[in-house]
Amino acid sequence: MNIPNMLTLSRFVLIPVYLATFLSGHIQIAFLILLAAGLTDILDGYIARTRGLITPVGVMLDPLADKCMMIAVILSLLITHMIPWQAAAAMFIRDAGMIIGSAFFHFRGKLTVPANVMGKLTTVLYYLAILFIVFKLTFAVTYLWFVISVSFVTSFIYIFQFLLLNRAAKSK
Template sequence: MNLPNLLTMLRFALIPVYIAVFANGYVVTAFFIMVGAGVTDVLDGYLARRNGQVTRLGIMLDPLADKLMLITVFVSLVVAGMISWWAAIALLLRDLGMIIVSAYVHFKGKLTVPSNWMGKLTTVLLYVAITMLFFEWSYGEHMLWVVIVFSYITTVMYFNHFRSLNRSH
């Protein structure tokens, strides 16, 4: 197992830590745990590409770790009354759909689509919206809805790329 994949595994391990910290009322600390997970995401991708350590396992596990952390964050924000159920459902449906499709694609041996600039921009915008929500800044949920719409557009683009990539194989 290479360093980028170990960093991805660390993100999985941070999920229960985030839950425990958030559930005990340490919202700002939980926010920084989530940010730390985001930093490992950027770092593992950079290291994998720089060192030629991109693996099929990493391509599958990296987005899974991200999605599970974000699902955890959104469930915690709903439970705390910081976002609406509708926003959480919209995000959860998209992320669960992506997890299920990614697993199916992986186990069927089909080619997966690595993240692109649209996916990365969606993630950055999502973190902006989450920051606004955690610190209760104005228009946090409005920003979240903008990101939700953008994320569905990005998902359609990924799906089209996946179809064209696997048509040729």
Template sequence: MNLPNLLTLIRFIMVPLYLYVFFSDLLPPQVRMFWAMGIILFAGATDIADGYLARRNRQVTQLGTMLDPLADKLMIIAVFASLLISGKIGLWAAIAIVFRDVAMIICSIIFHLRGKKTVPANIFGKITTVFYYIALFLLMFDFSLAESFLWFVIGLSYFTSIVYMFQIKGINERWM
């Protein structure tokens, strides 16, 4: 196992850790949000680090290409589920986010099981991820524009998904 894939596996562990901190009654709400946001940011930093290290050290693997976005999607689903349960976002926003991410996970698994190639994150995916982090911060700390900004990011994430589907289709047609 290479270091980038190990960092990805650490992100899988951060999902239940985030949920524990977010819902813990051991800390006051603002302190919980601070620590929960810290876990999200740490997960984001490991995501950046694993991608950088994989490319720099030529350790990009098909397994890493599949697990990396899966770790991201699981964290996003956990975070937005916690925001829904806590009343910080509405049901429709949660459904839109979770539907898109679950669909992306299922499609990635299907492509992988059929021996199809997947594509690494592109610039739209990276921008969408940064905007999701901004939306999370705004939501967790109850900023007034948070939900409007979230809907903008949801729209961007669907656009990004369409771009990925075209890229995946293109790369697999070339290799057939």
């Protein structure tokens, strides 16, 4: 257990805090909690990379924490009717698919693709979409659909990288 992994675990703890805050009607404060979770994501990655503290557990837990938080956000926005169910379904399918796929292949000894620039960009775009939704900007849902499209493109890039990485490892 190192500092980056502890920061990652703190994001799991922030999920129920976010949900309790959001569902009690304090939506802007809940968004600040979401931002705090995002900052721990940036911080744990920075510390892990610069101090050589990248671990297999961290490589798996970091995206899992992000996906679990995003699923909590999707559900909170859906049950308060802030986003259409179709958008929530698309986001849920993508994130649940990434979680299940990553766990399935991780436990089968396959190499995991670390976060890349497209994944980080997608996360930033989602945070902006959530900000726009929370503050009820007129273009928020349209922008969300754009981000959902980008997230699926990013997923296909990850799948392609995963296949290449594991094919190269198999041929060695």
